[in-house]
Amino acid sequence: MTSHERAVRRVADDTSERARARADARSGRRRFTVEIDHEDADLVPDLLDQSFVLNHRANLGSPPTLALVAVSMWPATAPSALAGWAAGTLITSVTQVMLVRAYGRRSPHDSPLVWRRRLTVTLALGGTLWGTLPWWTLPSIEDRAYEALLALFVLATMAATTVFTSPLRRMFVAFQLPLAIVSAAGFVVMGSGFSVVMAALILYALVFSFVLYVQANRNAVATARLACDNRVLVEELQAERFRIEAANLELRDVNALLRHQAAHDALTDLANRQRFRDLLDEALTAARADGTVVAVAFIDLDRFKKVNDSLGHHVGDDLLVAVARRVRSVLRPTDVLGRQGGDEFTLLLTGLDDASDAVAIGESICAVLRRPFDLNTAGSRRDVTVTSSIGIAVGPHGADTADDLMRHADAAMYRSKGHGRDRVELFDESMRVALTRRLDDEAELRRAFANREIVSWLQPEVDLHTGRIVGAECLARWVHPERGVLSAGAFVPLVEDAGLLFDLSRVIAGSGLVARAALVDVVDPTFRVRINVSASQLSDIGLLYAFLSHLDSQGLPPSAVHLEVTETAVISDLNVARTWLETAREVGITVSLDDFGTGYSSLALLAQLPLDGVKIDLGFVRDMVHSPAARAVVAATVELADGLGLHVVAEGVETEEQAEALRQAGVHRAQGFLYAPAVPLDTLRDWVMVGAPWQREQARADA
Incomplete structure (x- = not known):
């Protein structure tokens, strides 16, 4: 498996897990009404994003607003008091702008609740400062026109911030309550009937702002929910894409494994009968084209049945695996070793000059198999010795087919057994006659x-x-x-x-x-x-x-x-x-x-x-x-x-x-x-x- 394939499967697993978690959270949220508890951790990030964006816009408009208030109230207010109030409010706005920028650079591992707390504190401070505007101007106001203008500034601020604080209820409360209560108290302290009316108007505006807030909050929550759902859907689609890609990779691996198993012996992992036959057909076609010699060898283990019967099938299987490994050690990279079944192996040799090359390889196999095999038998180690009878047939000769070569090599192998075993026999014309007679019989x-x-x-x-x-x-x-x-x-x-x-x-x-x-x-x-x-x-x-x-x-x-x-x-x-x-x-x-x-x-x-x-x-x-x-x-x-x-x-x-x-x-x-x-x-x-x-x-x- 390549590194890309491993990465795809790992990402598919991770993305699927996240998508499932999102889906579970989304299904849980549907039990709430639109005015959900904004403490819902799954919506807080989206609502917090909205809050910071709106707050940033509000603070960008804060300097012009402060200038308008200062110019309007300058004739009726002590300059030092008005300047102090404006400076404090401006510092608060700058602090919020810096907070917004810090939020944009936050770490993915930061908790949204921490940032919500920071924004709430700055909003509470800003609302309080705006609410103190009547207090800063209190000693100098004697004209109802200025009182009305002052009330207008407060009401306008309340109306504007209703929208800017709509995503999260605690943001609305943190800004609007100090603004309304502190400013209303300032008007009451002025002592005139008109100022008391202004105070009542501000408190009424607070109620009205809350009504507006509910609708704005409903829209903000719906937007956040839609964004969250869209993100979940995107993640699910991405997870599905990765799952499909991972499934395709797995299917490819399974198909490759099935193709390998269909072409190889389960015990020794050698080419099986059909695979060997297909390779032999290809080798004969190539040999006819380039004029080279192809050889097929049948390798039969002598007296293997005695080992199987006396020591057990598991020892016999271990012996077959060891034989396959040892025979491979003396073969060329281009040679193909296969297993016909039982204790019989087949060998395909290509690119030979003549039959003597095949016989030499057969002799090497006989020699290497004469050495004892160290096998585990019933919990102990034992040396097991087997020899091999090898029959070789070379081609192509005229119309020799793969089946012909296989039969000829098989006949030569039986000749080897008949002549004492542990030897190599090359198929010749006398064997051809005997084979024909055997086929007739x-x-x-x-x-x-x-x-x-x-x-x-x-x-x-x-x-x-x-x-x-x-x-x-x-x-x-x-x-x-x-x-x-x-x-x-x-x-x-x-x-x-x-x-x-x-x-x-x-x-x-x-x-x-x-x-x-x-x-x-x-x-x-x-x-x-x-x-x-x-x-x-x-x-x-x-x-x-x-x-x-x-x-x-x-x-x-x-x-x-x-x-x-x-x-x-x-x-x-x-x-x-x-x-x-x-x-x-x-x-x-x-x-x-x-x-x-x-x-x-x-x-x-x-x-x-x-x-x-x-x-x-x-x-x-x-x-x-x-x-x-x-x-x-x-x-x-x-x-x-x-x-x-x-x-x-x-x-x-x-x-x-x-x-x-x-x-x-x-x-x-x-x-x-x-x-x-x-x-x-x-x-x-x-x-x-x-x-x-x-x-x-x-x-x-x-x-």
Whole structure:
């Protein structure tokens, strides 16, 4: 903010405050009549201004008036007395003139009441001196003509000063009362009947002057009020102008902030995805015009997710900010660093001679990021080390667009990760072929979703003691028209790269519910289909309600479904996941922790999450035949689950030896290739109705 803008806002605030105070005072004044109490502090300055102006004019006419009185009364008055009176009156007038000039030079901080008091005193002195005129001439007056002339001077003075003292009542009183009373007393002292009549006439004139004063005062007050109101209106208009200017400045600042926020990442203040894309478009246009090289780099932090999961999101955010700051330290002023999202950054390099310049900058970034980051973790400092995988693409090459360069840099970054991470890869023709193939595969995958080729097959969950099918897990399969049935491992990575994981989860869940509804007449009510829930689903409570709605549309109770969550999905936001799972259990859906034993915090999660069961990871199942440690882990898991009231299921059972070891450990349910892989719904339905192959083999063996 400039100094001018700060001044405008400060003046706007001050002026608004004064205008409000004036407006409040004005609204209060309207309760008074026109003949207000002139002690009203808001009108005193204006009335005082009028009083000083009128008094100044009156005093400018004082010398001629004194000369006229002296000439007229000279024959009937002792010269010394008349001269003394004139001198005193003139001195008083000069004093008032000096007071008027001092008032014009007064300080803005002077109180109007002080100046009003000074003017009142001088007026009282002037009125008294004019009132003593009959006293000074008293010994020499013997002619009624002079008495009448003297009375005329007094009456004329009273009439004139009625106007000059009209703004403030105390001014009128201070001058007129001494003038009338002292002069009337002088005429009474003369002792003649005519002089007494003159005294009465003066007192009558005082009453008449007061009547005139009331009207003159009314006009003066109205003028003062109008001046005050006009001043308030001017101040209000000025305040409004300043407020508008200040509002415009604030609006400009807000717009600038909004434009900045719309173009920058909220966490790191780097260019966001759209801003980076716009700058890349501009850079490509400029590069084609001047024949220079533009490079785009994708920077991905290696194993950042482990830092986020183990130390918390706040530490992860601090790390991202520190990474952005450190990368900036090795860039040129013209380079643009952006954040795509998560732990992925983008870099725009312009004015390059060739690709080697971009690679050199990429190597500098890798080097500077290898140094540990000193971060605050749970109140203590900790060194956190991350590396980076960087992919670079240069252009323009022919018709390369901004999207082309972004895709090429992304592909090069994945090549960097595939070659061991912490390195720089430059996009080349081989990557172009691989990228084209990947784009074709992604397009084919999207067609598969549209053509309903992605389906849910069911892997039986078997009672280890009876061999009976007691449940099933929904697993994704791609029924490819040319390549046959593809397992999830063959296409789920492509699903993740294409951003279709949510769509896959939705399809599998919906297909699983349809399958459970199709089995309703051949299975027990306790038969549950197991559906995996991803991290993205756990972050949206609305999806749970949509899931419940789907259950209702299939006519299924919530108990017909069992949800499985992995530690990885839960730990990304434990509080949100807990709320989601608690809501699911409240409506009757059971929940298990999948791949138990493989994560860092599996045991802790059992106490923190609302669970109904655990599924032992296939790694322990595979090793328990030959590994006492694996058998001990499984046995401890079963004992812990029993203590917590959780049921246990084992996955990945492939041999009878493994099944027997699980039985001895106390596990009652399992699934795996020993029994069957995932099969279509019709196959599972037949097995439930007439018996599964392993059940028939067992029956033949028993026979």
